[in-house]
Amino acid sequence: MHRYRSHTCGELRASDVASDVRLSGWVHNRRDLGGILFIDLRDHYGITQLVARPGTAANEALSSVTKETVVRVDGKVVSRGADNVNPELATGEVEVEVSEVEVLGASAPLPFTINTDDGVNEERRLEYRFLDLRRERMHRNIMLRSAVIASIRSKMVALGFNEMATPILTATSPEGARDFVVPSRLNPGKFYALPQAPQQFKQLLMISGFDRYFQIAPCFRDEDARADRSPGEFYQLDVEMSFVEQEDVFQPIEKLMTELFTEFGNGREVTSPFPRIPFRESMLKYGNDKPDLRAKLELVDITDVFEGSEFKAFAGKHVRALAVPDTADQPRKFFDGLGDYAVSLGAKGLAWVRVGEDGSLTGPIAKFLTEDNVKVLTERLGLAAGHAVFFGAGEFDEVSKIMGPVRVEAAKRAGHFEENVFRFCWIVDFPMYEKDEETGKIDFSHNPFSMPQGGMKDLEEKDPLDILAWQYDIVCNGIELSSGAIRNHEPEVMLKAFEIAGYEAETVEREFAGMLRAFRLGAPPHGGIAPGVDRIVMLLADEPNIRETIAFPLNGNAQDLMMGAPTVLEESRLRELNIALRKPVETKAADAKPVAEAVHPDAAR
Structure with a gap:
């Protein structure tokens, strides 16, 4: 017999009665009924009830173990009898009469209970996240996340997309949030940036001749937490396609979302097809650009x-x-x-x-x-x-x-x-520009890298406030899953678009030198989108907070309470990295917004 188990704790059935078995797991709960001990033994797969008779070595051993102690037990499978079946457990028709016990990992007193949701505060749960993840709901959420990501990968390949990896250590870029930066030991005084998204790289892949790209991409943004946004790190389904118009992007993504939410939605109805709602219509009818159509x-x-x-x-x-x-x-x-x-x-x-x-x-x-x-x-x-x-x-x-x-x-x-439904929609026809009410200045409304509808002709002839962009959001039940756009791949159109917003050509050429160089060496029309994996799982799990779907999230202050991050570096390490620290000082905001503050094309707004 295997050293630790012959079966899992979710495997035994009535057909196993009279079998000798070995199980390993955590002591989930213990009940003493007239000297007879009943133990719920839990592992990744489920719960099996153990029984230890009075006067046995097993009873003596199990009577002293604390909850969440890890044990190995040997015993015989017996029937519970019709009157004692537990229909809530897959193993509810049987129990294991224990003959031998081995403690594999003793547990100290717990900081909070595992087998009940006792209202412990979130900070405590995050400090002991490894315990929190033993709870049934949290375990179920993380396994749902795993299954969803596996399904996304399979469906994207079936749709003709190819998974590709992009760099984690890269250059700082003009995104919508602050970068996380990493000092370079080999290049004193210089820093890498963790990618806020693989935006420039996925566009460069299209320019390199690849046609349909996707990636379950880690993204890093130094921004404040919200119920639907995790600070620091998150994952998105990053997608880019060549030789496409807006509807060409919509079709595979709509098919993916419909199949995904049908597969994991527990019978909840899914919108099909997704309505297309112009931005201005959405603002008038629903009061925002992420309408809850339920x-x-x-x-x-x-x-x-x-x-x-x-x-x-x-x-x-x-x-x-x-x-x-x-x-x-x-x-x-x-x-x-x-x-x-x-x-x-x-x-x-x-x-x-x-x-x-x-x-x-x-x-x-x-x-x-x-x-x-x-x-x-x-x-x-x-x-x-x-x-x-x-x-x-x-x-x-x-x-x-x-x-x-x-x-x-x-x-x-x-x-x-409507309850128990997923109501999707596309928000389209976002305005390219808006006017600052205080200064009267024309600026980009959201995404400066979108292709303007009408191209150069509209930029030259229309009132900027009437110009629409080829950009779009996908929304479900009032939650924005992603922004996306058909990219502006024509250098002269891009320079004109930035000129309208008050940016000189020299500044744009300097800030976006790499992308403009690539655009000038044969760039195909391309576009994409990047739905948030964390938000998808949050919706499917029917959780109000995104942290409930992430195994090891940061708290609202971007701290890892379990590992103690962020940490202070020793002076020797700082010297090795050529870094000198100084206390924060108050700084005045610049009078003019630098071009590097432009938002990320697929950033959630």
């Missing part, structure tokens, strides 16, 4: 209805309305609750009315609406008895910030929100 409500721009109105709360402001059907039976606290929610987002309040059986409007602002207002609102919003209407007024961005989340919250509270 909410079956839309915002409507009604600014024109109140132009010249005597109702001061709406006059001269951008106004959007949200019509919510089936609210006739909703109590006043439904309306007050949404108002409180809007206030928590920064609003001063939330105006509303409700529609009666006769079509008349009642509510706090009903008396301020004229007959013409009511008529137009009824027609435009499709109002009927039982509808409620919520209003947001102010600057465009202010209204979007408030009414976007209110739309989703109202749908949830009023029963117009």
Whole structure:
């Protein structure tokens, strides 16, 4: 028999009754029922119940071991009997009557319990992450991640893509976040940068003549944590394709996502096909560019209805309305609750009315609406008895910030929100430029390296604020999985695009010398995207925080509490690297933004 096990703890079945077996694993739980010990033994594969009879050596040995001690046991498989079957365990029809015990790894008292989710704080969990990963939920999440990545690789190869590796030690580059830098011992005073993404390398692969590239790429960005963003390190499915237009990128990625979320979604419905929503339409209807389409409500721009109105709360402001059907039976606290929610987002309040059986409007602002207002609102919003209407007024961005989340919250509270589905969409037609409201300066809206729709002709002839870019986002359930773009591979078009944003040609030539040199030596049209692996797994696992899907994440302050990183280097090591330390000093922001602050083409915004 094998030194440690003949079977795993998830393997034994009724057909194994009367077999002599050897198991190894962790003591998950222990119960003493009248001197008979019952032990739940856990390993990677599952749990098997052990039984140790009174007066036996096995009972004596197991009565003293602590939870999470690693043991090897020998014994005989016996049937639990029909009345004692545990249907929640794959091994629930049997148990092992233990005859011999060997302690392989004793456990000291635990900092928190493993077999229950006892609400221990996250900092403690991250400090003892190796224990936290023994919990069933965390173990399941990490195995889901492994399976998802394996499936992505298989599907990408089937779609005709080739996996290629790109450098980890590289040069600092013009990305959207701060680089992590690495000192060079052999080149004193110089530094490598860890890649924020393989962006330039994957474009260079296309210029090198490779056609369809992908990589499960580690990316490093020195940025603050969020619920859907891990600080420091993350992984993305990096993709680039040659001789493609926007729809050519959409087709394989949409197929991949549909198959992936169907495979691992536990029966949850997946959008097919993915709707294409222009950026400006998304901002108007949903209040943001990452709409949660599970909410079956839309915002409507009604600014024109109140132009010249005597109702001061709406006059001269951008106004959007949200019509919510089936609210006739909703109590006043439904309306007050949404108002409180809007206030928590920064609003001063939330105006509303409700529609009666006769079509008349009642509510706090009903008396301020004229007959013409009511008529137009009824027609435009499709109002009927039982509808409620919520209003947001102010600057465009202010209204979007408030009414976007209110739309989703109202749908949830009023029963117009789909559960257990994955609602995907593409956000397209992003504006190439925007105007700084304070300075009036034209600057890139998001991605300066996208090909402008209309190319050089539009750059020369159109108002910059009317120019759209060939860039796109993929969104699922209100989570942005990735940005992508058809790249601007024409040097003269790139120089013109930066000129409009106030950058001199000499500056662009200096900052992007390598890429421009490559573009001038035969560059194909190309484009790509980079969906975040961590966010994909977060959605599939139905976890609210991305750290729950990463084996060893940093905390919100970009610290590894388990390994003690970051650390202080000894003086001898600093001298070897030719580094002298100084205390941080306050610095004033530069008056002019350097070109190196341009955002990464596939960076999540």
